[in-house]
Amino acid sequence: MFKRLTAAALAASLTIFGSATTATAQTEIPFALDWKFEGPSAPYFLAIDSGLFAEQGLDVSISEGNGSLDAIPKVATGAFPIGFADINSLMRFLDQNPDAPVKAVMMVYDKPPFAIVGRKSLGVEAPADLEGRVLGAPPPDGAWAQFPIFAAENNLNVDAITVEPVGFPTREPMLAEGQVAAVTGFSFSSTLNLKRLGVEADDISVILMADHGVQLYGNAIIVNTDFAAENPEVVTGFLTAVAAGWKAAIADPATAVESLIERNPAADAGLETERLQMAIDANVLTDFVMENGMGSVDADRMAAAIEQTKSVYDFVGEPEMSLYFDGSYLPAADALMLQ
CATH class of the missing domain: 3.40.190.10 (Periplasmic binding protein-like II)
Known part of the structure; x- marks a missing residue:
């Protein structure tokens, strides 16, 4: 049995706090990245600094990671309610841990890097x-x-x-x-x-x-499904702010990187701006995203990606998109358009 927190325990572990000077409460959300604080993580820091998460009633803190195989268990065990990881690694993780409460809810790298x-x-x-x-x-x-x-x-x-x-x-x-x-x-x-x-x-x-022939998707926002089921409005609010953060970063990458440098002063601003722009151009702002907005996946393409994975990986269970991706938490379409 995969070890995990119950939904109630996970929800209780997230601090809900208020202020005597504000009428709204802020839900603390720890967010697990898959990698270090580099250019492509700047949109999330920009969303913090520009108040986009706060507008959704969220107080988000971000932790760096050491690859998707580090981020996925953090979310599956309930240590983090939300994370960022490669959906292909998630597919294999769920095949090996079918009762793990973790699923992708928003595609970010429509074209994988x-x-x-x-x-x-x-x-x-x-x-x-x-x-x-x-x-x-x-x-x-x-x-x-x-x-x-x-x-x-x-x-x-x-x-x-x-x-x-x-x-x-x-x-x-x-x-x-x-x-x-x-x-x-x-x-x-x-x-x-x-x-x-x-x-x-x-x-x-x-x-x-x-x-060169690889049809897979890339990194996505992943959630602990127990937490998401208990807090759907929190997850949708988080995804709304993420899309707004990416939209703002696309419009002004240099300002987004300023938010990154606040957390990683040793980073080179010029280099990280270039890194962020590479991710925007090649991985995030694809033709599909330009037409359909950020976050969703194409069912036929996902089916093809699963078939490619089956050619090199022996699934224990029968793979299908619904096991790995749930688009029901995405905000309205207009909130997902990046330009």
Whole structure:
């Protein structure tokens, strides 16, 4: 049995507090990111600083993470009511833990940033170039989890690729030093980290898996379903503020990054603005999102993504979209339009 808090216990763990000078109460919501405080997390901090969460009666605090396999259990156990994680990792987690109360409720990365990032000077510019070379891959990495699909779609001989397990902190430094020829990672994270380490931009090759046959979705807002069932208005309010935060960040990325720098003063504002813009252009503001707004998924595409996952992963149960995604908490369509 998957260990979890009851809905009542989880709700009780969230402080509801009032002030003698205000008529509204603020519900404290801890939010678990999948990764560090970098450019793509700026919209959530902007939503705090500009009062977008407060308008929904929410007092949100944000915690960094160490990959989706770190964020998902935090939400499933009830330690956090809401988080941010890769939906493909969530699918596998739920297959292995079918009673876990966790589900995606808002798609953020309509086009996933899963990528192979390599060095042209080390011979990596196209998928086939990985054969005969060393690929660095952190075992918990979301991009590495999808590598078998990428390899199958591109007819790679995986036996000809030497895979070096690496840690997240050493991934880009090893590539910068030439110890590996390429790494798996998020396109905007690995690319900008390499530039920060002094690798010239024209020496960096970014092979986005979505441009090479991988039909998967990417990261989504996930919720503890026990908490969501007891507090649907809180979840919808949170998603409303998230969409507004992304809309504001798209309109003014530099201001969004100012909110990020408040929490991560060591970050380079220019670099993180570039990282945020990369995420906006390639992953968030897709043609589908421009037409339909942020947050929903296309049923046919999700079915195709599940079939791709089935080709490289043996599900214990029968996979279907309703097990992983619930769009019923999304706000009205006009609140989801980003431009």
